Amino acid sequence: MTAPINLADKLAQVDAHWSPAIVAELNGQHVKVVKLLGEFEWHHHEHEDEMFLVAKGSFDMHYRDRMVTVRTGEFVVVPRGVEHKPVAPEECEVVLFEPASTVNTGANEAGELTRAELPKL
Amino acid sequence: MTAPINLADKLAQVDAHWSPAIVAELNGQHVKVVKLLGEFEWHHHEHEDEMFLVAKGSFDMHYRDRMVTVRTGEFVVVPRGVEHKPVAPEECEVVLFEPASTVNTGANEAGELTRAELPKL
Numbered sequence: 001m002t003a004p005i006n007l008a009d010k011l012a013q014v015d016a017h018w019s020p021a022i023v024a025e026l027n028g029q030h031v032k033v034v035k036l037l038g039e040f041e042w043h044h045h046e047h048e049d050e051m052f053l054v055a056k057g058s059f060d061m062h063y064r065d066r067m068v069t070v071r072t073g074e075f076v077v078v079p080r081g082v083e084h085k086p087v088a089p090e091e092c093e094v095v096l097f098e099p100a101s102t103v104n105t106g107a108n109e110a111g112e113l114t115r116a117e118l119p120k121l
Numbered sequence: 122m123t124a125p126i127n128l129a130d131k132l133a134q135v136d137a138h139w140s141p142a143i144v145a146e147l148n149g150q151h152v153k154v155v156k157l158l159g160e161f162e163w164h165h166h167e168h169e170d171e172m173f174l175v176a177k178g179s180f181d182m183h184y185r186d187r188m189v190t191v192r193t194g195e196f197v198v199v200p201r202g203v204e205h206k207p208v209a210p211e212e213c214e215v216v217l218f219e220p221a222s223t224v225n226t227g228a229n230e231a232g233e234l235t236r237a238e239l240p241k242l
Contacts, residue, residue: 002184002203004195026170026198027220029150049147055194063123073176074125077147082123097218099148 007033007055010121011093018113020096020104021121032096032118036088041113043106044083050098051077057092061085128154128176131242132214139234141217141225142242153217153239157209162234164227165204171219172198178213182206 010023010033017037024031036059052061053075061068061076062085070076078084096102105114131144131154138158145152157180173182174196182189182197183206191197199205217223226235 002182002189002197002199002205004189004191004197006192006195008194024172024196024198026172026200026218027150029148029218031172031196031198031218051145051147051152061123068123068125070125071127073129074127075145075152076123076125077145077152078123079147084123097147097150097152 007095011035011055013121018104019115021119023121025100028100029097030100030102033121034094034096036086036092036094039087040085041105041108042083042085043108045080045102045106047080048099048102049077049079050102051075051096052086053095055093055095057090059086059088059092059094062087128216132156132176134242139225140236142240144242146221149221150218151221151223154242155215155217157207157213157215160208161206162226162229163204163206164229166201166223166227168201169220169223170198170200171223172196172217173207174216174218176214176216178209178211180207180209180213180215183208
């Protein structure tokens with residue numbers, strides 16, 4: 001882990017959208033990379049705050065009362081309990097920082113978009 | 122925290138080198154920005170793994186047995202207990218991700234470089 005990890009190189013290994021891959025772990029947190037395209041589902045996380053940092057492109061984070069656009073070099077922190085839905089009109093490359101326990105679809109019943117077992121890159 | 126935070130905007134508010142500022146908190150971790158220039162001191166952290174992500178420029182992370190250069194878009198994770206010394210021949214802008222308990226000079230006796238109270242941007 002003491003060797004440099006290149007985010008663009010890791011993201012180049014990701015094909016599918018909405019399928020996070022783990023690139024590092026520290027202090028019980030995972031660093032993940034994920035490619036977004038299209039619309040995710042509404043969800044929240046019971047016990048985890050979630051950070052989305054845009055490495056390339058932009059996406060819209062919908063909350064129940066508003067929407068914000070997150071651009072390259074920007075991040076949002078979604079606190080636990082807050083419903084959210086990321087939407088990417090065009091492909092967007094994102095770095096996630098969140099507890100190792102985080103499941104992408106949160107407290108929702110597991111479904112088509114759920115990724116419980118994540119690859120490590 | 123649900124509004125976007127722009128890393129370049131936050132870094133533009135930092136004047137001093139080796140003086141981290143907190144830009145977000147989640148899951149007991151801090152997201153910090155810091156500008157590096159010159160040589161820091163050897164130190165380690167007893168209980169904290171530390172992530173250095175380069176937003177602009179590059180720096181050298183020295184370990185006791187080797188050195189790695191970390192460039193824009195790359196990061197390293199320094200596990201707890203591992204001695205390290207960042208050196209930036211030219212100014213480098215870095216994002217830190219680490220537990221809120223982390224002090225920049227680690228287990229060293231507090232000295233000139235120690236920043237115990239960090240500003241929030």
